[in-house]
Amino acid sequence: MTESVRVLFVGDVFGKPGVEALERLLPGLLRSERVDFCIVNGENAEQGKGLVPGVVEELFQAGADCITGGNHSLYREKVHDLFDREPRLLRPLNFPEGTPGRGSGVYDARAGKRIAVLNLHGRALLPPSDDPFRLGKAAIEKLRGETPLLIVDFHAEATAEKIAFARYVDGLARA
Numbered sequence: 001m002t003e004s005v006r007v008l009f010v011g012d013v014f015g016k017p018g019v020e021a022l023e024r025l026l027p028g029l030l031r032s033e034r035v036d037f038c039i040v041n042g043e044n045a046e047q048g049k050g051l052v053p054g055v056v057e058e059l060f061q062a063g064a065d066c067i068t069g070g071n072h073s074l075y076r077e078k079v080h081d082l083f084d085r086e087p088r089l090l091r092p093l094n095f096p097e098g099t100p101g102r103g104s105g106v107y108d109a110r111a112g113k114r115i116a117v118l119n120l121h122g123r124a125l126l127p128p129s130d131d132p133f134r135l136g137k138a139a140i141e142k143l144r145g146e147t148p149l150l151i152v153d154f155h156a157e158a159t160a161e162k163i164a165f166a167r168y169v170d171g172l173a174r175a
C-alpha cells in the first residue's frame with residue numbers, strides 16, 4: 001500500500017520580513033492546502049543569518065512542525081542549547097562530531113502518519129563538513145526502518161552536487 005501525506009516545505013525564511021510573511025500566510029495555507037506536515041528552513045530567520053530562541057518559537061507558532069537549517073544554523077551561540085533540547089529543530093547531520101543538536105527526526109504528521117526529516121549540507125562552495133553522501137545514505141536507510149515517508153533537505157550551493165545527491169538516493173526518499 002502506498003502511503004501519502006501532504007507536506008509543505010517553506011525554503012529559507014529570511015530575517016524579520018520573512019518571519020512576518022510566514023506568520024501572515026502560513027496558517028491560511030496550512031488550512032487551504034490541507035497540509036499534514038510543514039517543514040520550514042529557518043537558518044537565516046534572525047536578521048538574515050542564524051537563529052535565536054525567540055525566532056525559533058515564532059516559526060513554530062506560525063505553524064512549522066519541523067525547522068531545518070544549513071551552514072548558518074549555529075551562527076548565533078545563544079541558540080546552541082536549544083538545538084540540543086528541541087527535537088523539532090534540525091541542523092545538518094554532517095556537521096562535525098560534537099556539534100550541538102541533531103540532523104534528523106521522526107515526527108507525527110496530522111494524518112496520523114509518521115514522517116522522517118533529514119537535513120544535510122553540501123560541501124561544494126561551503127565550509128568543510130563530513131561526507132553528506134556516505135552519512136546521508138546511512139541515515140536514510142536507518143530512518144526508512146521507522147517510516148517510508150522521508151523528506152531530505154539537502155542544503156547546498158552547487159546545483160550539480162544537489163542533483164548528484166538526488167540521483168544517489170533516488171527511490172529511497174520521498175522528496
Ligand SMILES: [Fe+2]
Binds near residue numbers: 070155
Ligand atoms: Fe545557508
